[in-house]
Amino acid sequence: MNRARNAGMAVFxxxxxxxxxxxxxxxxxxxxxxxxxxxxQALDATRAYYAAHARLERAVDEAxxxxxxxxxxxxVLHGFTTRVICPLPVMVDEGGSDYTxxxxxxxxxxxxxxxxxxxxxxxxVQLTAGM
Numbered sequence: 430m431n432r433a434r435n436a437g438m439a440v441f442x443x444x445x446x447x448x449x450x451x452x453x454x455x456x457x458x459x460x461x462x463x464x465x466x467x468x469x470q471a472l473d474a475t476r477a478y479y480a481a482h483a484r485l486e487r488a489v490d491e492a493x494x495x496x497x498x499x500x501x502x503x504x505v506l507h508g509f510t511t512r513v514i515c516p517l518p519v520m521v522d523e524g525g526s527d528y529t530x531x532x533x534x535x536x537x538x539x540x541x542x543x544x545x546x547x548x549x550x551x552x553x554v555q556l557t558a559g560m
Contacts, residue, residue: 470546470548473539473540473546473548474548474550476507476508476509476548477509477537477538477539477548477549477550478537478550478552480506480507480509480511480537480550481509481511481535481536481537481550481551481552482535482552483506483511484504484506484511484513484535484537485533485535485552485554487499488513488515488533488535489533489554489556492515492531492533492556492558493556493558496529496531496558496559497518497529497531498515498516498517498518498531498533499513499515499533500513501513501514501515506537508539509537509538509539509548510536510537510538510539511535511536511537512535512536512537513533513534513535514533514534514535514536515531515532515533515534516532518530518531518558527559528557528558528559529557529558529559530555530556530557531555531556531557531558532553532554532555532556533553533554533555533556534551534552534553535551535552535553536549536550536551537549537550537551538550
């Protein structure tokens with residue numbers, strides 16, 4: 430009888446150990462998956478920044494050349510939708526010195542808000558032209 434009781438306890442201990450190890454395995458798998466998603470989103474955020482920066486450089490060059498707002502609208506760069514926003518330039522006259530202040534905002538984004546994959550970066554710059 431003692432032998433049967435010990436065998437029963439051994440089976441119980443083995444099942445308990447298997448359940449604990451399975452739970453640890455599931456937790457590690459979930460943690461790895463979360464880390465992988467976070468790394469991918471960080472990489473996308475960096476790519477969005479550089480897409481916005483590239484579009485901003487183009488917009489600044491155009492604004493300096495024309496001394497007015499560059500062409501606005503959407504343009505896709507490396508999978509990111511980029512958008513230039515430029516409110517009306519401000520004309521300034523200070524002591525006989527005329528110049529124009531141009532504010533540019535560039536957005537770069539992609540992904541879905543619903544799926545949780547949305548990445549968005551925004552860069553702003555203020556230019557002075559005609560001095």
